[in-house]
Amino acid sequence: MDEPAVLVQDLCVVRGSRTVLPGLTVAVPRGQVVGLLGPSGGGKSTLLRAIVGVQIIESGTVTVLGEPAGSAGLRSRVGYVTQSPSVFADLTVTQNLRYFASLVGASSASIAEAITAVDLTSHADTRVGELSGGQHSRASLAAALVGSPELLVLDEPTVGLDPVLRRDLWELFHRLADAGTTLLVSSHVMDEATRCDRLLLLREGVILADDTPDGLLRRTGAADAEQAFLTLIEAEPAA
Amino acid sequence: MKPRLTLATAGRVLRQVRADPRTIALLIVVPCVLIGLLAWVFSGTPVFDAIGAPLLGIFPFVVMFLVTSVATLRERTSGTLERLLTTPLGKADFLLGYALAFGALAIVQALVATGFAVWVCGLDPVGPTGLLVLVAVVDALLGTAFGLFVSAFARTEFQAVQFMPAFVLPQFLLCGLLVARDEMPTVLHWISNVLPLSYAVDAMTLVSTSADATGQVLGKVGIVLAFAIGALLLGSLTLRRRTA
Numbered sequence: 001m002d003e004p005a006v007l008v009q010d011l012c013v014v015r016g017s018r019t020v021l022p023g024l025t026v027a028v029p030r031g032q033v034v035g036l037l038g039p040s041g042g043g044k045s046t047l048l049r050a051i052v053g054v055q056i057i058e059s060g061t062v063t064v065l066g067e068p069a070g071s072a073g074l075r076s077r078v079g080y081v082t083q084s085p086s087v088f089a090d091l092t093v094t095q096n097l098r099y100f101a102s103l104v105g106a107s108s109a110s111i112a113e114a115i116t117a118v119d120l121t122s123h124a125d126t127r128v129g130e131l132s133g134g135q136h137s138r139a140s141l142a143a144a145l146v147g148s149p150e151l152l153v154l155d156e157p158t159v160g161l162d163p164v165l166r167r168d169l170w171e172l173f174h175r176l177a178d179a180g181t182t183l184l185v186s187s188h189v190m191d192e193a194t195r196c197d198r199l200l201l202l203r204e205g206v207i208l209a210d211d212t213p214d215g216l217l218r219r220t221g222a223a224d225a226e227q228a229f230l231t232l233i234e235a236e237p238a239a
Numbered sequence: 240m241k242p243r244l245t246l247a248t249a250g251r252v253l254r255q256v257r258a259d260p261r262t263i264a265l266l267i268v269v270p271c272v273l274i275g276l277l278a279w280v281f282s283g284t285p286v287f288d289a290i291g292a293p294l295l296g297i298f299p300f301v302v303m304f305l306v307t308s309v310a311t312l313r314e315r316t317s318g319t320l321e322r323l324l325t326t327p328l329g330k331a332d333f334l335l336g337y338a339l340a341f342g343a344l345a346i347v348q349a350l351v352a353t354g355f356a357v358w359v360c361g362l363d364p365v366g367p368t369g370l371l372v373l374v375a376v377v378d379a380l381l382g383t384a385f386g387l388f389v390s391a392f393a394r395t396e397f398q399a400v401q402f403m404p405a406f407v408l409p410q411f412l413l414c415g416l417l418v419a420r421d422e423m424p425t426v427l428h429w430i431s432n433v434l435p436l437s438y439a440v441d442a443m444t445l446v447s448t449s450a451d452a453t454g455q456v457l458g459k460v461g462i463v464l465a466f467a468i469g470a471l472l473l474g475s476l477t478l479r480r481r482t483a
Contacts, residue, residue, distance in 0.1 A: 015483055016483070052325045053325065053480065053481065054321055054324060054325060054480060054481055054482060055481060055482070055483075056481045056482060056483050070325075070480060070481065072327070075325060075326050075327045076326070076327050078325065080322060080325045081322075082318045082321060082322055084317075084318055085318075086317060086318035086319045086321065086322040087319065088251070088255060088319060089317075090255045090258040090259060091251070091254055091255060091258065095251075095254055099247060099248075099250075099251040100326070102243070102244070102247040103244060103247065103323070103326040103327055103328050104326060104327060105327075127258065143322075
């Protein structure tokens with residue numbers, strides 16, 4: 001089990017005329033909540049898309065749970081939540097989850113569990129299109145929880161949520177990690193850094209730091225993650 | 240392809256349609272209104288008997304083309320398609336799920352429209368009425384298949400809707416309804432030979448004018464089905480798991 005959940009080697013992604021990831025190498029250890037932090041447009045979503053196997057890549061390898069990213073065997077083992085909520089707005093929460101559960105062969109008990117986990121029990125029979133923005137994105141998250149995937153790839157799952165819900169979701173992430181799930185969670189909100197077991201700081205396609213939150217603060221002598229991030233950028237030789 | 244996932248997808252699409260009663264009403268009522276208007280406009284002339292049946296085949300094609308291309312486009316732009324393609328759902332499951340769901344709607348639509356044309360508007364085909372329904376359903380499936388295919392080339396709903404006149408009206412002009420296909424300029428006749436709607440209209444015309452052309456009708460229906468399957472196959476090529 002020492003093998004990392006995700007191993008990215010020399011990943012190069014070009015979108016249009018722009019090189020988004022110019023040869024990125026990184027590993028995500030198993031059973032942890034790993035935060036992928038950095039400014040918008042820095043390549044976070046692109047990296048996540050490459051890990052779930054929907055991104056056309058120029059070169060390099062992405063190995064997920066021991067298999068090449070996107071291979072058929074991984075599709076029920078990896079859960080993916082896109083940045084904008086991707087559930088069916090004209091179906092209820094339960095109807096959505098029932099469909100996603102049937103795709104990954106999950107039991108109907110797991111549907112209720114997922115709804116409870118994202119605290120949408122009172123809205124289980126509400127159409128997703130009628131939910132608030134935060135509820136909508138939680139419904140999208142729940143659709144990835146059914147079937148208990150071994151790896152959860154979450155693109156900005158806490159955007160637009162109030163502090164209480166954000167805290168609850170991070171607690172959920174840690175409960176899942178304690179049960180053995182690996183979570184890779186992106187965010188551009190630096191204060192979420194302290195909630196992660198490990199941090200990846202990504203800027204302009206380059207990993208600036210791959211460390212624990214404490215390690216990062218110690219190394220940079222900064223008071224918080226935001227300050228640490230700025231310190232690292234300033235220490236970088238001008239490109 | 241996994242039949243369980245295909246059926247789950249078809250069920251999901253139907254539940255989405257059910258959540259939108261106005262769309263259902265439009266699907267069922269619009270063809271009837273158009274056929275009713277047509278019968279009224281041409282009342283007292285033999286024209287309705289001549290073109291009623293072909294139009295009964297064209298309306299479901301047009302309606303299903305529109306509904307399917309917009310539905311699939313929504314799936315592409317909302318991110319649900321990208322997400323679905325990271326699950327065990329196969330591309331064939333996705334496309335056939337849509338084809339099954341809209342095929343089921345097409346059966347209801349064809350039954351109601353044909354019933355309305357025959358019993359209310361007095362359309363009197365020489366051939367069996369059941370064949371009218373069959374041809375109408377296959378035409379609707381053709382619309383669904385082409386809608387699935389064409390939606391790949393539209394980035395916005397505006398574009399998807401524009402594909403209707405771009406894609407359907409030329410076929411309508413060349414299908415033999417306005418001018419018999421063998422009386423057209425040779426080049427146009429050739430072009431009409433490779434357009435699916437020509438065979439759909441041929442089949443409808445045969446049902447409405449001859450009593451014992453069932454074999455010929457089924458031949459034309461087979462050609463229309465082949466076009467539909469071809470469009471589905473092309474559609475599966477446009478569905479990519481990996482995108483830029």
